[in-house]
Amino acid sequence: MKDTLFIKGGKPLNGKVRVSGAKNAGLVIMAASIMAEGETILDNLPRIRDVEVMIQILNEIGAQTRWNEDNSLSIIVDPSKIKTRTSYELAKRLRASNLFLGAMLGCSGEAVISMPGGCDIGSRPMDLHIKGLQALGAQTQIEHGYIYACANTPGGARVYLDFPSVGATENIIMMAARTPGTSIIENAAKEPEIVDLANYLNSMGARIRGAGTDVIKVEGAQKLTAGRYAIIPDRIEAGTYMISAAITGGEVLVENVIPTHLHPIIAKLQETGARVEENDQGIVVKAGPYIRPVDIKTLPYPGFPTDMQSQMMALLCISQGSSIIVENVFENRFQIVDELKRMGAKIKVEGHTAVVEGVSKLCGARVKATDLRAGAALVLGALVADGETEIDNAIHIFRGYENLTDKLISLGAEVK
Numbered sequence: 001m002k003d004t005l006f007i008k009g010g011k012p013l014n015g016k017v018r019v020s021g022a023k024n025a026g027l028v029i030m031a032a033s034i035m036a037e038g039e040t041i042l043d044n045l046p047r048i049r050d051v052e053v054m055i056q057i058l059n060e061i062g063a064q065t066r067w068n069e070d071n072s073l074s075i076i077v078d079p080s081k082i083k084t085r086t087s088y089e090l091a092k093r094l095r096a097s098n099l100f101l102g103a104m105l106g107c108s109g110e111a112v113i114s115m116p117g118g119c120d121i122g123s124r125p126m127d128l129h130i131k132g133l134q135a136l137g138a139q140t141q142i143e144h145g146y147i148y149a150c151a152n153t154p155g156g157a158r159v160y161l162d163f164p165s166v167g168a169t170e171n172i173i174m175m176a177a178r179t180p181g182t183s184i185i186e187n188a189a190k191e192p193e194i195v196d197l198a199n200y201l202n203s204m205g206a207r208i209r210g211a212g213t214d215v216i217k218v219e220g221a222q223k224l225t226a227g228r229y230a231i232i233p234d235r236i237e238a239g240t241y242m243i244s245a246a247i248t249g250g251e252v253l254v255e256n257v258i259p260t261h262l263h264p265i266i267a268k269l270q271e272t273g274a275r276v277e278e279n280d281q282g283i284v285v286k287a288g289p290y291i292r293p294v295d296i297k298t299l300p301y302p303g304f305p306t307d308m309q310s311q312m313m314a315l316l317c318i319s320q321g322s323s324i325i326v327e328n329v330f331e332n333r334f335q336i337v338d339e340l341k342r343m344g345a346k347i348k349v350e351g352h353t354a355v356v357e358g359v360s361k362l363c364g365a366r367v368k369a370t371d372l373r374a375g376a377a378l379v380l381g382a383l384v385a386d387g388e389t390e391i392d393n394a395i396h397i398f399r400g401y402e403n404l405t406d407k408l409i410s411l412g413a414e415v416k
């Protein structure tokens with residue numbers, strides 16, 4: 001039962017909510033921290049399950065960690081004690097464990113990483129990661145579900161990514177940061193989390209230029225020095241709470257955001273008729289008189305984020321017309337459709353396209369979260385549905401949303 005969320009819908013959400021640190025920046029920066037000897041202190045890291053699992057992996061490979069009084073996390077690294085291997089048991093619980101590949105190759109020249117499992121949103125291969133790391137001199141072999149990699153004579157290189165993969169860009173940046181010579185990554189991912197990783201590594205003495213654009217240049221540094229760094233706010237958590245106001249007919253101030261990171265989400269939300277304003281506290285979202293249907297195509301940043309696709313689908317379920325959603329990033333990210341249909345939604349899926357026909361209302365039902373963002377979208381649907389919704393596998397949601405229940409209750413939702 002502990003993994004089940006019960007939500008009684010029908011109440012407009014009003015008030016203010018503070019966004020936590022970004023999961024997808026924190027996880028990669030935690031992996032990168034093993035590249036510098038000494039104590040790294042990370043501020044604004046969300047206390048979510050994925051961060052807790054990443055802490056277990058850091059401990060397993062020999063780093064010490066400590067949550068401090070001020071809620072920062074200390075990661076103490078003695079390079080002589082770092083084991084360059086992650087176990088299947090822990091890696092299977094967290095795909096981001098694959099980000100140790102680049103960090104370990106960068107600081108130790110070798111790595112044995114358990115292949116991260118696919119999950120409900122797609123097969124999630126690592127071919128682009130491997131191609132980029134091989135260009136920098138890594139030899140790799142995949143056997144028994146592990147990637148064995150070593151780089152005896154690593155050297156800077158030029159890498160062109162067929163697809164601007166976030167993880168591949170991050171792994172290549174981390175290896176390049178400690179690889180002698182100059183590396184250039186073209187068609188790199190431009191997500192804000194990539195910029196945060198580059199800023200963190202540069203604060204430790206790395207020389208990375210161009211993060212946030214599609215060409216990133218890295219001068220390999222001999223040594224990196226541990227220090228203190230604050231993680232950026234989570235733009236996907238922010239977007240999720242912005243939709244919670246629009247879908248329930250309320251008004252919510254979302255605090256602790258970086259507005260530029262939210263522009264693709266703000267633009268789309270305004271198209272649906274919500275009123276969205278930036279002020280010096282954050283972003284205020286006020287629901288419009290009704291929800292207009294809109295079309296959505298997910299794309300790499302700065303396009304509309306795939307991690308917001310399910311949440312927008314929930315909103316469009318009660319719009320005044322038909323919307324077309326095209327998922328261009330993952331090959332299987334419509335798992336939520338069957339669950340929303342149990343709540344009365346009218347959605348048809350053809351390959352990468354979903355057609356959402358707005359209905360007048362959703363009804364509470366027993367549903368299950370298939371992945372983190374689908375779970376978040378079911379929460380949004382439940383907040384506006386008539387009656388009570390029971391969401392099973394809610395553990396998926398707690399992976400990426402810090403204090404979800406408390407934050408929703410503070411906005412007036414009936415959640416337990």
Ligand code: EPZ
Pocket residue numbers: 023024027096122123124125126127128129130163164165166167168189306307329330331372373400
């Ligand atoms: C990161 O995953 C995020 N996770 C995902 O967030 C996010 O959805 C995704 O980027 C896209 O923005 C973390 O940062 C921990 P990709 P990642 O490599 O790096 C294909 C969430 O909910 N691909 O950009 O795994 C891949 O199959 C999670 O917080 C290859 O084909 O995403 C996918 O179709 C979900 N070969 C597409 O690229 C490769 O070698 C995008 O994947 C790598 C990726």
